[in-house]
Every structure is written in structure tokens, then in C-alpha cells.
Amino acid sequence: MKKFLALILTLAMAMSLAACGGDSGSGDAEEGGTSESGNPVVRIGVFEPQTGDNGAGGKQEILGMQYANYVQPTVTIDGTTYDVKLEIVDNRTTPENGPSAAAELMNRDVSVVLGSYGSGVSSAGGAVFEEAGVPAIGVTCTNPQVTTDCDVYFRICFTDPFQGPALASYAYNTLGVDTAYTLAMLGSDYDQGLVYYFTEAFKALGGTVVSEDFPEGSANFVSYINNAKSAGAGVIFAPVSTNYAQLIIEAAGAQGFEGSLLGSDTWDNNMVVESTVGKNVSVEVTTFYQEGGNADFDAGIKEWMNANPDALTNNGGNDMVSAVTAMGYDAYFTALEALKLAGSTDPAAVLEALPNVSYEGVCGLIEFDEIGDAKRDQAYIKQANTETGAWDFVTVQGVE
Amino acid sequence: MQELFPYLLNGVSVGGQYALIAIGYTLVYGILRLINFAHGDVFMVAGLVMVYATTAMPMYLALPLVIAATVVLGFVIERAAYKPLRTAPRMSLMISAIGVSYLIQNLAFYITGGVPQPVTTPIPWISDDILVLGASTKRVTIVTPILTIALVVLLVYLIQKTKIGMAMRAAARDFETAQLMGVKINSVISMTFVIGSFLAAVGALLYFTNYPSVAITSGAMPGLKAFVAAVFGGIGSIPGAVVGAFVIGLCEEVIKGLGYTTFSDAFTFALLIVVLCVKPTGLFGEKVTDKV
Amino acid sequence: MTRDRKKTIFLAAVLLVILAAGVAVDLALPSYHIAVKVIKKATVYALVAVSMNLLNGFTGLFSLGQAGFMLLGAVAYGVLTIPVADRLSVYQYFDGGLIQFSLPELLGGGTVGTTVGMLLALAVGGILSALVAWLIGLPVLRLRSDYLAIATLGFAEILRAFFQWNALGPITNASNLLRGYPDFQHVTSYFLLAGVLIAVIVLLINSTYGRAFKAIRDDEVAAEAMGINLAKHKRMAFIISSFFAGVGGGMLAMYNGTISSASFKSSMTYEILLIVVIGGIGSISGSVIASFLYIFSSEWLLRGLDSGSFLGINAPGLFKNGFRMAVFSVIIMLIVLFFRRGIMGDKELPDLLGRRPKRRRKEAADK
Numbered sequence A: 001m002k003k004f005l006a007l008i009l010t011l012a013m014a015m016s017l018a019a020c021g022g023d024s025g026s027g028d029a030e031e032g033g034t035s036e037s038g039n040p041v042v043r044i045g046v047f048e049p050q051t052g053d054n055g056a057g058g059k060q061e062i063l064g065m066q067y068a069n070y071v072q073p074t075v076t077i078d079g080t081t082y083d084v085k086l087e088i089v090d091n092r093t094t095p096e097n098g099p100s101a102a103a104e105l106m107n108r109d110v111s112v113v114l115g116s117y118g119s120g121v122s123s124a125g126g127a128v129f130e131e132a133g134v135p136a137i138g139v140t141c142t143n144p145q146v147t148t149d150c151d152v153y154f155r156i157c158f159t160d161p162f163q164g165p166a167l168a169s170y171a172y173n174t175l176g177v178d179t180a181y182t183l184a185m186l187g188s189d190y191d192q193g194l195v196y197y198f199t200e201a202f203k204a205l206g207g208t209v210v211s212e213d214f215p216e217g218s219a220n221f222v223s224y225i226n227n228a229k230s231a232g233a234g235v236i237f238a239p240v241s242t243n244y245a246q247l248i249i250e251a252a253g254a255q256g257f258e259g260s261l262l263g264s265d266t267w268d269n270n271m272v273v274e275s276t277v278g279k280n281v282s283v284e285v286t287t288f289y290q291e292g293g294n295a296d297f298d299a300g301i302k303e304w305m306n307a308n309p310d311a312l313t314n315n316g317g318n319d320m321v322s323a324v325t326a327m328g329y330d331a332y333f334t335a336l337e338a339l340k341l342a343g344s345t346d347p348a349a350v351l352e353a354l355p356n357v358s359y360e361g362v363c364g365l366i367e368f369d370e371i372g373d374a375k376r377d378q379a380y381i382k383q384a385n386t387e388t389g390a391w392d393f394v395t396v397q398g399v400e
Numbered sequence B: 001m002q003e004l005f006p007y008l009l010n011g012v013s014v015g016g017q018y019a020l021i022a023i024g025y026t027l028v029y030g031i032l033r034l035i036n037f038a039h040g041d042v043f044m045v046a047g048l049v050m051v052y053a054t055t056a057m058p059m060y061l062a063l064p065l066v067i068a069a070t071v072v073l074g075f076v077i078e079r080a081a082y083k084p085l086r087t088a089p090r091m092s093l094m095i096s097a098i099g100v101s102y103l104i105q106n107l108a109f110y111i112t113g114g115v116p117q118p119v120t121t122p123i124p125w126i127s128d129d130i131l132v133l134g135a136s137t138k139r140v141t142i143v144t145p146i147l148t149i150a151l152v153v154l155l156v157y158l159i160q161k162t163k164i165g166m167a168m169r170a171a172a173r174d175f176e177t178a179q180l181m182g183v184k185i186n187s188v189i190s191m192t193f194v195i196g197s198f199l200a201a202v203g204a205l206l207y208f209t210n211y212p213s214v215a216i217t218s219g220a221m222p223g224l225k226a227f228v229a230a231v232f233g234g235i236g237s238i239p240g241a242v243v244g245a246f247v248i249g250l251c252e253e254v255i256k257g258l259g260y261t262t263f264s265d266a267f268t269f270a271l272l273i274v275v276l277c278v279k280p281t282g283l284f285g286e287k288v289t290d291k292v
Numbered sequence C: 001m002t003r004d005r006k007k008t009i010f011l012a013a014v015l016l017v018i019l020a021a022g023v024a025v026d027l028a029l030p031s032y033h034i035a036v037k038v039i040k041k042a043t044v045y046a047l048v049a050v051s052m053n054l055l056n057g058f059t060g061l062f063s064l065g066q067a068g069f070m071l072l073g074a075v076a077y078g079v080l081t082i083p084v085a086d087r088l089s090v091y092q093y094f095d096g097g098l099i100q101f102s103l104p105e106l107l108g109g110g111t112v113g114t115t116v117g118m119l120l121a122l123a124v125g126g127i128l129s130a131l132v133a134w135l136i137g138l139p140v141l142r143l144r145s146d147y148l149a150i151a152t153l154g155f156a157e158i159l160r161a162f163f164q165w166n167a168l169g170p171i172t173n174a175s176n177l178l179r180g181y182p183d184f185q186h187v188t189s190y191f192l193l194a195g196v197l198i199a200v201i202v203l204l205i206n207s208t209y210g211r212a213f214k215a216i217r218d219d220e221v222a223a224e225a226m227g228i229n230l231a232k233h234k235r236m237a238f239i240i241s242s243f244f245a246g247v248g249g250g251m252l253a254m255y256n257g258t259i260s261s262a263s264f265k266s267s268m269t270y271e272i273l274l275i276v277v278i279g280g281i282g283s284i285s286g287s288v289i290a291s292f293l294y295i296f297s298s299e300w301l302l303r304g305l306d307s308g309s310f311l312g313i314n315a316p317g318l319f320k321n322g323f324r325m326a327v328f329s330v331i332i333m334l335i336v337l338f339f340r341r342g343i344m345g346d347k348e349l350p351d352l353l354g355r356r357p358k359r360r361r362k363e364a365a366d367k
Helices: A002-031 A055-071 A095-107 A119-132 A160-174 A189-205 A222-230 A242-255 A270-274 A295-306 A309-314 A323-342 A347-356 B005-032 B039-056 B059-085 B090-112 B139-161 B163-173 B175-180 B185-210 B220-233 B238-257 B261-278 C002-028 C034-058 C066-081 C084-090 C110-140 C145-163 C166-172 C187-205 C208-218 C220-225 C230-256 C266-279 C284-301 C323-338 C355-366
Strands: A041-048 A074-077 A080-090 A112-114 A136-138 A153-155 A179-185 A208-214 A235-237 A260-263 A282-287 A358-361 A364-367 A379-385 A390-397 B129-132 B135-138
Touching (some): A041 A095, A055 A295, A055 A309, A080 A095, A095 C034, A095 C230, A095 C284, A119 A189, A136 A323, A160 A235, A160 A260, A160 A379, A160 A390, A179 A189, A189 A208, A208 B261, A222 A242, A222 B005, A242 A270, A282 A390, A295 A309, A295 A323, A323 A358, B005 B139, B005 B185, B005 B220, B039 B059, B039 B090, B059 B090, B059 C323, B090 C145, B090 C323, B129 B139, B139 B163, B139 B185, B139 B238, B163 B175, B163 B185, B220 B238, B220 B261, B220 C145, B261 C145, C002 C187, C034 C066, C034 C266, C066 C145, C066 C166, C066 C230, C110 C145, C110 C230, C145 C266, C187 C208, C187 C284, C208 C220, C208 C230, C266 C323, C284 C323
Parallel strands (some): A041 A112, A112 A136, A260 A282
Antiparallel strands (some): A074 A080, A379 A390, B129 B135
């Protein structure tokens, strides 16, 4: 009897699998490339984390794309008007989920891919995009390897070899600090890479650096802050994900750390800035975009978010415009430019057209160099206002 | 000494947090011989309930609700996932515990959308910053160990002096004989889970006062470490679990202070393996012989 | 006699069908198709699940160190096969790393050299895992069931900390990704490799050693009384299982295209354990079937549960992120509680055959 039951269970599972398989097959056939409006459809893949450590950041980046899609839902390619459809797939932050999420996008016949927030998963997905010959536009993945080792990957943001030294220069020259303490998570290539470039540059400027790592899942950062204090560090540079950033701010506030906390682009998040409210800390971050940089864009997206409860939740509960959202918005229009230039929805044509794209986005001019990286030599530095819980613009920083 | 003091202070605070979780492990293991893998997740759920409850209602309603919800959760887990397997091999029970842990984490993931939930309204008074001998910290750091020890004294009294305590001791010593003697074994086991969850809830209230957000994985590491503490102190022994927790909390922070931050977690596990191999009964544990 | 023969034929037929399916998938679908990716991952998981089953299901040793051994195998594979020319970019923070050779290139490259080099690297990963298992086993295998579980779990975590340690970076690349190593393009290669390894495990289980393992599982004291050397056999099962876990880790690295030590967490071990439970503790074919069911559903077919619509039902409010895993874990709990024997119990696929003739014979006898 038991065996019979087990067999039935197996059969049921097999049947349900077959049913799902069949369903997805017929779904593809139905769509056939046109939408309700009668226009043909061009699909843009969104390869972003919605869950995991970078889930919050990924969601904000998607918001920018969704808003862009709302502003500009069609594109004219070679005389034909296409409806643009975003195909969003969750890559769950981690590299091991990258390949299947990327393959799922390929399955949905996308012409170009946008994403991802986080470099490790972008590298993992890049291999699949390369096999399929579909171009990808990295939005805020800053590790240089994403584009150097992958022919189809382009990127619209600055890279770590720029961001690290920019922060080092800011700390050494502007803040006048000669000892820095760096803190990175074990096993995170993003954290470790940025710390590496920061350390190299800071030492080259003449400073000393004390580096430490913390294991994944840490919650108590009090001892790390104490280590920074006893090392005599004037800044703590911790390019970690938003969750740990809040924990570090909390610990630094409680321990009365007197120097600055320096963060990278991941820190530019409203949860981070809100966690500084009422604390005696100084938090400075590098980022791609400063709210107020483009008044029309700011006003438009705020209105859209406030009319959209889901969007507001995904943004973390308020209408503050994150830099990654602005970058997502720019990435979408860069993709449209590439489609127009290619004159076709064929991924191969888009790939060929991408290096020649030039687009003036809300975060500045986007043009690609021979590796596929955006030509950017400036980052915005913002400081958290511990009274209002908003970012204050500090300076535009380059590498000196 | 002055340099070491902040680390020790922090170590005591961390140790107190582990202690409250460790008691839950040690009680359950003492009676069921089960590593309750889900205990760390129960702790996490208590944190989540706290986040939601404190934003939705006044503090005097929210705190009892957190404790009640956690106790109910612990009770339900035992009834649904462990009771049906009472006669099954021990491996099945442990797999069920891992399954429950997986289920709780995934449900919490679904509800929170996989994003850490910020603690917007921390419990007043204990979340204030204070200065202790020149080292700044939150008041909860001082409150945690004191409250922990008070609760432990209460618990030891309960176990030594009351009838249900006697039944628990009997069940821990010999399950079947206790049953023959008329001990209602199911209610004793439920009671164990209720006490364990209660302490986990109190632990969560203190723990998440210290930190700005509750993530779905927040319970995993404290849970594992608390278990190590329970083994270190001698599993089944309540004072042992508490001593073990403080030792581990202190060691961990001192190791960080010495600069071996990479291995602060690994150290805890190394300690576990050494204890298991050298003195499996831990500091205060009694020798248990396996019945054939 | 005839029944055994029938079983063999049935098994051969099933294997042939699977192989044919592999070839068909290779011919019909491009290598980036999701089906190809999912089949590859499921094949790797099948191997790892079977290796875990050997330990947990056939020897009765409850070990939770699988992810640690897989990490060892994966890193060994990556370190030994990344082309020398790419090392400078992969080990970008460690000046190209310490190891300046790659097995496929040492063997002269080309199709043959590369393949042999890759297989060799996988084997080295397996042997390293086996060695570490031997070392760990010395103290740990004396422990009772649940202590063994927690001790092996601890070892896996310690191992991970070492692999992420910056001082070992020139070899392991510390926290950074290992990339750029060769991969088998075809599903068939995965099938053949995993198939051969699983076949070896099956042969082992059916040998005298396998019978000794099962005796230990059923009753340690009785097994010892029968003259089975407990320590020796337990150690052997642990080492062999770790060897296959190491090779499986290498294959997982191949599939992934990148290796990050952060992904080999205890949650990976739990996932594999649950696959073993779904398939039936003590059934090889059960583990294989469950791996395919699990990976297919979680990576591909049930994705709709996370993104708004599933089986034509549109409910974005209900089907949001995480619903897939929530449904999954409920199913797993149901299996753990009510179908404790899993899909196959401790039976193998050919055992399903031959039940009916037996019954018929019985009926005939009754008449």
C-alpha cells in the first residue's frame, strides 16, 4: 500500500511537471511576437536580484527600468514601432543561481539584457549570455572582470579600479586622514575587490591601511569598531551590502567612533541613510547620481512611485531616488538607443551596434571604450544627514 | 586592561544572548535527544514578530504578543513535526528538524520578500546609549546578562522544586520508566518546548534591540553557536549551557580583538570538535550510556 | 533467474533511454538553453545525492559535511584547469597566483588532452576530499549519530573559512571568483561521467563491503558481533562518500562556470539531504529521480510561482518572490512526516518490475 502511494506520488509529480512543461511551451507559441496594441514586441531582459543580500538594491534598480518603460513604452526600429516588454528574472544575488536565471532569460527570446546589481552574479550570467550571443548592459556591477572577460558585456557605471582610488583620494586629500581601516565580508568578491583597489591607492598616497574581514552572517560589529579605534584609523572603509552597512553604522554610533565611515555605491540606499538618523556618525559614500541632478526625472519618478504602492514598497517605503534607480533608468534608454542603431531586434545586430551608442542620460554621458566600459572619470560623494535622514551633496570626486 | 575592556564587555553581552538560546537546545536535547535545528529560526521569527508588532501597536501590548506568538510556534512545531516521529529512528527526527528550519526560513522569506526588516521602534530605555567605565554601549548590554542569570535561577528553581520540573528530570533520565510511573510524557515535552521558546523570545527581544534589522538568516548563526555553547557546557545541563555561552561569547570577541577576525566563526566550531572528541559530556554534563 | 534477467534488461533499457535522451537534447537544443543547464545541474546533484546516500542511507552515518567536500573538489578543479594565460586576470589581486600550470595544457591541449586533463583534475579534487575525510574521520567518526552530524557541519564551516582566508589567496583566490576553466559542452558527457561514477557506487553497495555497511546501519552491535570491523568500515564509507562528493563539487563548478566559496554553505548540504529524503533513504535510483525532480522544479518549472502567474492562474499578490520555495518546503515536510520512505523507499527502479508476476504466481497457486 505504501509503495502504491509512493508510486502515485511520483506519478502526480511527474504529471505536474509535464503539465508545467506543456504550459510554458504553449505560452511561447501564443505570444508570437505581438501585443494587444497590435505592435510587434521587443523584449529586454532584466537580470537582477530581487532576493538575497542584494535584493533591496536589485529591486531599486528594476524600479528605474520600470519607470523608464512607463515613460517610453515603445521604440521605433527601422521604421517599425515596437512595444517594449521587460522580462524580469530573479538571480537571487548569488553566482550559483546565475546560470539558470540567465538561461531562463535566453529562453524568453530577449534582444538585450540589463543588469545585474552585484558583480559575482553578473560574471556567472555573462558566460551564458556569451554562449547565446546576446549583449548585456551592466548597470551597477563595478568589478572590472565582468567586462574584461566577457565579449558581450558592456557597462554604464564606473569600475572598482576607479571607485576605490577615488575614495582613497577623498579620504587622504580631502579628509586629511593617514590611517584607514577596511572591513569586508569573507567570500564576497565585490567587497574584497574594492578594498584591494582602495588599499593600493591609499598606500600609494602615503597612508597606512589596516584590513580585516568578517564572516558572513555576522551581526555584532562592536569589536571591529574597537579594532579600528585602537588602530588609530581616521576612516573606516566598508564596501559591504546594505544589511551589514546598517549594522556597522549602528555599532560605530554606539561605540562613539569619531572618524568617517566611507561606503561605496552599495551604501547609497535609503535604509542605510535612515539608519544614521539621530546617531553621532559621519557617513560618506561614492555614487553614480545625486538626487536633484535632474529635476524633471526626480519629479517624474517620485510621482510615479507615489501612485504605485508596490513601487513604493520596493523602494523601501519612501520616494527617495537612489542612484541605482537612476542608473536603471539610463540603462533602459541606452538599450533603446542600441536597438534603434542596430535597426533590428536581432541580438547579434544589437551587439554590433552597442559600442557606437552615445546617450546623454540623467547620470551623465554614456559612451563605451574598447573593453565595453563606460567612459567615466567622476563620482559623486554624498554625506548622510543625521537629522533629516537624506543625502547631502559633498563634492564631485575624481582620481588624483 | 583598559584596552581589553570594551571587548570583554561586548563578549559578556554576546554571551548573554547566546545563553538564552542555548537553554532551549539543552532542555530539548536532555529529554528528546534531538538537536532542534529549528530553534535558531524560532528565535528569528520572534525577532520578526517584534518588528511587526512594535510598529503596529503600543509597547505594552507588543511585547507580550511577541512572547505568546513564539511560545505558540514552539508548541506547534513540537506537536506537528516531532510528536508523530516519536517512535521513528533518531535520524528521521533530525531530518524533520532540518525540514522545519527550512520551512520557517522559506515562509519568512516569502512574507518579508527576502529583504531584512528594519527595527523602527526599538524597545525604549534598554536601547539607550550609556557609558560603562569609559566604554560606550547600549543599556541592553548590561541588562542582558543580569536578566539571563535571573531567568536561569528561576528556571533551576522550577526544575528542582516543582512537580512539572520533577517530571522533566524523570523524563530526561529515562523516558520509558517515567512514562510507566505515570508521567504524562507529551505534556512534559510540550512544556520543554514552551519554556525553550519563551526564553528564545526574551532573547530575541534583547538581541534585536542591539541591531537595526532582522534578516531571515539572523537566527542561523546565533542558533548554531548557542548549540555549541550547550555542548560545551555539557548538554542537558542548564548552568552548563549558560557558562558555555558566556565562554564562547568572550572567546569570540577576544579573538576578534586579537586580529584573527577571519576565523572568529571557525574557532567556535573548532572548539566544538575538540570538546566532542576530548570530553563529549562537556563541562557539567552527566555521562549517558547508549542503550542497546 | 528469469526475474533477475528481466530486471537487468529493464535497467539496461532505462539507461539506454536516458542516454538517448541526452544525445537528443544535445542535438536539438543550443548549449545555453535552460533545459540543458537544468539537466546538467540535476545530473551533478544526482551524483552528490547518491554519494550522501551511501553514507547516510547505506551506512547509517549521519554526516552533514557534504558542502565542505564539494568546495574542496570545486576549488581543486578550478585551480588545476584555468589556462595559464588567464591566471593573471583571474588571480587579479594575487599577481596571477602561485600555481602556474594547468593540467589540460600540460597534457598538450586539443580535445583529448583537455578532456583527460579535466578528468584528472576532477579526480585530484576527489582524492583531496578523500584525504581530508580521512583526517577528519580520525577523531569524528567515533562520535554518536547526532554529534557526528554537528561535528561534520562544523568542519565544513572551518574548511570554508580557510578557503576564504586571504593568506591562502595565491592558491585559492580567497573570496574572489575562480573563472575561465573548461567545461563539458554536452549533456551526454555529464550523463556518462556521473553515470559511471554512480555505477561504481552501486557496485560497491552490492559487494561484501556494501553488505557490511548495511549491517552497520541496521545494528552496530550485531554487526560487530558478526566480526565486522566497525571503525574500518565506517572510515571507508566516509572516505569513499567524500571522494564522490569532491568529484561532484568539481562537476558543479564546471556547470556553474564560476566558483565562489561562499556558495558552499550548510544550506547546500541541507538541500542535498532533503533530496536524499525525497528519493528515499537507501535507494540509489530514488536519489537520482529526486535530484531531477527537485532541480527541474526549483530552477525552471516552478519559476512561475515566483513571478505572478502559474499554470495560467494569474495572482501576482500570491505568487510573489519566495512562494516557490515556500510551497517546496511544505511538500518536503509532508514527505518527511507522512511518506517517510520517500519516492522509492529502499527499493531500486528494477525492483518495481517483477512485483506483478509474483502476485500472479501467487494467485495461480491459490487456484
